[in-house]
Amino acid sequence: xxxxxxxxxxxxxxxxxxxxxxxxxxxxxxxxxxxxxxxxxxxxxxxxxxxxxxxxxxxxxxxxxxxxxxxxxxxxxxxxxxxxxxxxxxxxxxxxxxxxxxxxxxxxxxxxxxxxxxxxxxxx
Numbered sequence: 001x002x003x004x005x006x007x008x009x010x011x012x013x014x015x016x017x018x019x020x021x022x023x024x025x026x027x028x029x030x031x032x033x034x035x036x037x038x039x040x041x042x043x044x045x046x047x048x049x050x051x052x053x054x055x056x057x058x059x060x061x062x063x064x065x066x067x068x069x070x071x072x073x074x075x076x077x078x079x080x081x082x083x084x085x086x087x088x089x090x091x092x093x094x095x096x097x098x099x100x101x102x103x104x105x106x107x108x109x110x111x112x113x114x115x116x117x118x119x120x121x122x123x124x
Contacts (some may be wrong), residue, residue, distance in 0.1 A: 009118030022095030038091035
């Protein structure tokens with residue numbers, strides 16, 4: 001079983017910073033692509049940042065230069081450092097794990113898991 005638990009959300013003023021953390025249970029974390037997504041009220045869930053098992057990162061244009069995704073495989077944890085926060089960053093932030101694990105020549109286990117979400121509110 002793979003479970004994801006996020007933490008670190010909260011209320012911050014514009015221009016401030018927050019760091020989100022997501023801890024994964026199980027033993028496949030090091031093989032997985034991890035991502036942060038967000039969903040504002042009345043809007044779809046959008047990708048914020050992803051990081052592959054090799055450490056390759058990808059960011060939404062709206063957060064480039066302000067947010068940094070990183071991972072610590074020894075701790076089964078992915079982070080999202082958010083700086084220069086804006087009101088439009090207000091959303092519920094979700095952690096995502098995706099992996100395809102080859103179990104045998106004929107069996108591949110696919111994983112697509114979500115955390116419960118953590119609220120980030122940017123307001124003065």
